[in-house]
Amino acid sequence: MIHLPVVKAADRKFEADPDKAPKEDLREELFQLEKEGELEVIRVPDNYIELKTKYGRIKKIPVEKTWHHKSCGQCGHIPGYSTSIFWLNRQFGLDYYDPTDQTSCTAWNYYASATSNPEAQAAVAIRNFAAAHEVGYYPLIHCGTSFGHYKEVRHALVHQHELRRKVRKIMERLGKKLVVPEEIVHYSEWVLAMKDRIAERQVIDMSHITATVHPACHYHKLIEEDAIYDSEIYGAQRTAIVTGTLKALGINVGDYSTWFDCCGFGFRHILVSRDFSRSFSVQRKIEVMKEEVDPDIVVTHDTGCVTTLDQSQFAGRAHNKKVGIPVMSDSQIAALAMGAHPYKVLQLHWHNTDNKPFLTKLGLDVDKLWSEFQAEVDLIKAGKKEYMTWEDADK
Amino acid sequence: MMALDLSQNKHADVSYEEKERLFEEVKADERWHHVLYGCYECGICVASCPSARFYDFSPRVIAQAVAREDVDLIYTLMNDSIWDCSQCFSCDRCPRQNSPGQIITIMREVAVRNGLQTAKDALEGYGRIIYKIMSTGSQVSPDMLQPNAFPDWGTHVHEIAENLEEWRRALPPETLHTTETGWKVDQKTIIELYLIWHMTGVMELIEGVDEGLFMILVDVMEERLEEAGYDDVTFD
Ligand code: SF4
Ligand code: SF4
Numbered sequence: 001m002i003h004l005p006v007v008k009a010a011d012r013k014f015e016a017d018p019d020k021a022p023k024e025d026l027r028e029e030l031f032q033l034e035k036e037g038e039l040e041v042i043r044v045p046d047n048y049i050e051l052k053t054k055y056g057r058i059k060k061i062p063v064e065k066t067w068h069h070k071s072c073g074q075c076g077h078i079p080g081y082s083t084s085i086f087w088l089n090r091q092f093g094l095d096y097y098d099p100t101d102q103t104s105c106t107a108w109n110y111y112a113s114a115t116s117n118p119e120a121q122a123a124v125a126i127r128n129f130a131a132a133h134e135v136g137y138y139p140l141i142h143c144g145t146s147f148g149h150y151k152e153v154r155h156a157l158v159h160q161h162e163l164r165r166k167v168r169k170i171m172e173r174l175g176k177k178l179v180v181p182e183e184i185v186h187y188s189e190w191v192l193a194m195k196d197r198i199a200e201r202q203v204i205d206m207s208h209i210t211a212t213v214h215p216a217c218h219y220h221k222l223i224e225e226d227a228i229y230d231s232e233i234y235g236a237q238r239t240a241i242v243t244g245t246l247k248a249l250g251i252n253v254g255d256y257s258t259w260f261d262c263c264g265f266g267f268r269h270i271l272v273s274r275d276f277s278r279s280f281s282v283q284r285k286i287e288v289m290k291e292e293v294d295p296d297i298v299v300t301h302d303t304g305c306v307t308t309l310d311q312s313q314f315a316g317r318a319h320n321k322k323v324g325i326p327v328m329s330d331s332q333i334a335a336l337a338m339g340a341h342p343y344k345v346l347q348l349h350w351h352n353t354d355n356k357p358f359l360t361k362l363g364l365d366v367d368k369l370w371s372e373f374q375a376e377v378d379l380i381k382a383g384k385k386e387y388m389t390w391e392d393a394d395k
Numbered sequence: 396m397m398a399l400d401l402s403q404n405k406h407a408d409v410s411y412e413e414k415e416r417l418f419e420e421v422k423a424d425e426r427w428h429h430v431l432y433g434c435y436e437c438g439i440c441v442a443s444c445p446s447a448r449f450y451d452f453s454p455r456v457i458a459q460a461v462a463r464e465d466v467d468l469i470y471t472l473m474n475d476s477i478w479d480c481s482q483c484f485s486c487d488r489c490p491r492q493n494s495p496g497q498i499i500t501i502m503r504e505v506a507v508r509n510g511l512q513t514a515k516d517a518l519e520g521y522g523r524i525i526y527k528i529m530s531t532g533s534q535v536s537p538d539m540l541q542p543n544a545f546p547d548w549g550t551h552v553h554e555i556a557e558n559l560e561e562w563r564r565a566l567p568p569e570t571l572h573t574t575e576t577g578w579k580v581d582q583k584t585i586i587e588l589y590l591i592w593h594m595t596g597v598m599e600l601i602e603g604v605d606e607g608l609f610m611i612l613v614d615v616m617e618e619r620l621e622e623a624g625y626d627d628v629t630f631d
Contacts (some may be wrong), residue, residue, distance in 0.1 A: 069404035070570070072533040073578035077540060079566050086568050098570050100579045103532030103588050111482040113518055115525055115604065118425070120595035149483075160425050170594050174587050217483040224487070262445045266481035267486055272520050274547060276481075280445050312550035346568065352551050373565070380561045387572060388565040 014236045016229065023225045025057060027177045027182060029158050038164055039157070039178045042133050042186075049193035053241075054229045059192040062140065064094035067132035067188075071143030072104040073297030080347025081306065082142055084115075084335040085187050087345045089381045090390060092197065097137040098268035102128055107149035112268035118156060122163060130176040140187055144302025146293075148184040148218025151226050154180055186219060187299035189228055189239050190337040191330050192194035195248035203339040204362050207250040209296050211333075212289040212325075213242045214309060216302035242301050242330045249296055249337045254293030256286050264312065265304035281312035282321050290322040296358050304324045306351075313353045326355035336362070344393040350391060405471050414470040420505045421461070421469075421498075430497040434458040440486035440495050452487045454495030463497055469502075473514040477502050499506040510603040522608045525601065530615050532588050533576040537563060586623045589616045 012050045018025075024056040034041045045065040050058045068088070074081040089096045106124050132139045147229050157164055157180060168178045191198070204387045220227040220239040233240035233247070238260075249271050264280030266273070286309065289295055297308055310327035317323050330338075332346045342364065344347050349370075376392055379385040406414070421427070440454040441447045447454065457476065460468040477499045486495045506514040518525075528534045540555045555562065563572050570578040592598055593616075602609040620626070 014492075034533070036435045044595070045614075070578050072535055072577040075571055076533065076535045076537050079537075079563075079571050083566060083568055083571070100570060100581045102535055103584060103586045104528070104577065104578065106532070108534040109502070109525065113521055113525060114500065114507045114514075115600060116597055117504060117508075117595060117600070120597045123595060124588070127591065131584070135488055156426070159429075165421055165427065166595075170591060173594065174590060177484060194441040217485060221487050222484045260485070262481060262483035262485055264445060264481075266445070266483070268478070268521065269481060271524055276446075276449050278547065279449060284445070284448070296573070311545070311548045315547045344565070345567070348553065349562070352549055377558070377561050377565050380564045381566055386564065387569070388567060390567045393567045 012235075013231055015059060015231055016052070016054065016236060018056040021055035021057065022227070023055065024035060026155060026158055030154075030180060030182065033158065033164075035071075039168075040133075042138060042181045042201065043131065044182050045138050050229045051189060051193055052230060054225050057225075059185075059226070061185055061189050062138045063190075063193070063363050064089075064096060066094075066140035066190070067097045067099060067135065067137035067316070069099075069102060069105075069128060069132070069139050069143075069146060069296050070150070071303045073108070073148060073307060074142055076277050078303070078306055078329075078347075078350050079304070080332060080350060081329045082331075082343055083347055084240050084329065084331040084340060085142060085191075087335050087340050088191070088194070088198070088331065088338070088389075091195070091201070092334045094266065096140075097132075097135060098370060099135070100129060101131040101135075105143065105146035105149050108267055110149070110186060112143070114273065115226055118163060119166050119170070121149065121379075122153045122157060122167045126167055126171055127174065127176055127182070129179050129181060130171065133177075133179045139181055140183075140185055140190060142187050143302075144216035144346065145304060146184065147184060148222040149395050150184045151223035154184060155223060159282045167386075168330050173259045177341065186241075186301070188219070188245075191242050191301075192241060192336055195245045195391065197247045198285040198334045198338060199250075202249060202337045204337050204364075205250070206337055206362065207252075208366070209358075209361065210252045210254050211246055211297045212254050212256055212293050212295040212301045213246065213287065214263055214298060214305050215239050215241055215259070216300060216305050219302065234306050242299055244333060245330050248334070251333075254289075254295055256292040258288045258291050261285060262299070263305040263308045267304075270304065270308055273327075277308050278312040278315045281308045282316035282323060283310060286316065287315060287322045289325060295325055296361060297333070298325050299330055300327065301330050301334055310352045324353060326351065326358050329356070341372070341393060342369055344367075344376065349373075396575050402469055406467070406474065408468065408623075411466065414466045417473065417509060418461075418464070418466050418469050424501045426456070426497060426501060430501070431458065431461055432493055432553060434462045434493060435491055437581070440489050440493070441486060441548045443485035445483060445485065446479045446481050450476075452476050454480075454499075456503075457495045457498055458493050459488075464597045473506050474504050474511060477506065478513075478517040496536055497603060507604055508600055515604055516603060524606055525605070526608060526611065529592055529597075529601070530583060531576045532580055533578075536574065536576050538574045582623075585595040586625070587621055589627065592616075
């Protein structure tokens, strides 16, 4: 009889070994290309936190001097998402830059309609990176689509000499340089890197809250080697993003069987074939979460995912589906934990699914909070104030 | 739901040479060598594919067709299936390191570049989004939240549309007080974006799939480019 050593799954700890990574470390090639004069690498500023990626490599996450590459879907339709990211930066007194010399990555359209091409997509990306570099800040990408796309652009630029030549020429015409960031950093990685500092400043207890997490496809499936993993979170068998943040805030994260499924966004589908988005989102995500976990909240980290998972529930309700779970971003939850105003900062009135039961469970007086926001809007309507300021938001 | 007709005669009216030319264009893409390494027919991609659950669609069929260089089938797929894909890249977990999703990205690009009627049909109703992204640099904007555009998103869209101006002003970041774009964008930034569209052949591409849209875009861009001192935006 052969005796095999038995290691119980619970005793086994997986630590990825970067020397055994099946994929190249693109950063080494970037620095090599820089030496050859092909491009310039934008370095992560000095104040950074180290996190580990899928294959155990270290990724530097800048704490400040960040240039906020905003998301058109967030700013346009769920603006409390980005407002919460800025609010967190302000609470920690960090030096950040909110640019007006920024376009969207235009990748939503590219994935939806293919009415573009790799040169145009790379040029849009590098124009934005150059704009960040010119003012001395480092790009922090708010959108999951932009993050995924920029990882692809960086990969293509490293591997395709002809593409580099074309983009360099376009940049010359714009009076800019071909600059590529050392790391492509998503804001949710910044939130994760800051989780202990956020938890230190937590003023709202969330230990009685159960959440389900949806990791964004373009975050962890596209150029997977750039996503953050942690042996303490799911045994490093899936990305630690969002879950690591929520656990630091004391939130119970429930697991569900369709965690790997996409949200149903589909890029073109959410705009012109929403029957698909609605059905997938409700049947493969929300209903499964409800049946298997029955969470108080769904937390995710991308524009399209918050939008699809939240907005699709309205039609689901009409069909008597098991829906009714509010959806927020990790930035909103982190800000809320630190005492941000649910309407002035999180701007939850732009979301669809009823989030009042969740806020009430946290001990918040929803009616009072809404009337505080409404009072600000009334002042604007009466022409007594032009805008609500950051100071007003913290009153 | 109509079943996908994979019969090789479906597009018999199109010559084999033409189908082959289009496939050669797919293969000439610089990404081609990173997206296809053969196919085990294991179906792992299908298991994680959202579109395969709701449409008669399969990333495995896509990978198989291109791996076998089945030119007739590829043409059929290029006129049908590719527009069902969600571009989620769940299929990137393929054990052969294929990316059916990226194969589809390339096929879509070729379909659009060659002005295939099916690509035009797929983009019908989508023109206003292309206009928005190309003219403003934002894919979506606050003023798009109108009840008639999103009837299935419920009554809160009415509330947003009614209060749009004031709710935008009630956003603390100064860049977000806009309604026509997601945030305040500099003139110079938009000009640079227009130059990129012109220099990379995207304008010609739009002309090929939607001439009306192209004319409107040219109109909008020309004036602003001229004002900024650009009257020649060709690029070799
Ligand atoms: S493309 Fe990959 S995952 Fe899909 S059937 Fe072929 S080998 Fe399997
Ligand atoms: S990218 Fe397309 S083919 Fe691949 S899993 Fe997603 S929907 Fe399916």
